[in-house]
Amino acid sequence: MKVSYNWLQxxxxxxxxxxxxxxxxxxxxxxxxxxxxxxxxxSVIDVDVLPNRAHDCLSHxxxxxxxxxxxxxxxxxxxxxxxxxx
Numbered sequence: 216m217k218v219s220y221n222w223l224q225x226x227x228x229x230x231x232x233x234x235x236x237x238x239x240x241x242x243x244x245x246x247x248x249x250x251x252x253x254x255x256x257x258s259v260i261d262v263d264v265l266p267n268r269a270h271d272c273l274s275h276x277x278x279x280x281x282x283x284x285x286x287x288x289x290x291x292x293x294x295x296x297x298x299x300x301x
Contacts, residue, residue, distance in 0.1 A: 216261070216262050216263075216264050216272075216273055216278075217259050217260070217261050217262075218259065218260045218261075218262055218275055218278050219257055219258075219259060219275065220234045220237070220257055220258040220259070220260060221256075221257045221258075222275045223237070223275060223278065223279050223282065225291075226275075226276065226279035226282075226283075226290060226291050227279070227282075227283070227288055227289075227290065227291055228289070228291055229288055229289075231282070231286075231288075232286070234251050234258035234260055235251060237260060237282065238251050238260055240282075240285050240286070241260075241262060241278075241281070241282070241285070244281075244285050245268065245272075245281060245285075246262050246263060246264060246265070246268070246272075247262075247263040248260060248261065248262060248263070249261035249262070249263050262278060
């Protein structure tokens with residue numbers, strides 16, 4: 216799955232580490248990184264998501280949640296976690 220570094224950054228208020236560092240940390244904790252390529256002013260991280268992690272990590276939001284735990288960095292307010300008021 217190809218993940219945009221710039222899109223990942225939108226899930227956090229604090230600056231993320233470099234794309235290479237993110238790739239290293241994801242590899243150490245949960246995933247294999249197929250490669251990182253520069254595309255314009257963005258970097259695209261190619262993450263190999265195993266079938267047992269597909270239910271929670273086949274999206275930018277899922278990878279961002281995983282990074283939040285790995286980096287011990289708070290996740291920006293998540294619109295999908297809001298409780299609806301009726």
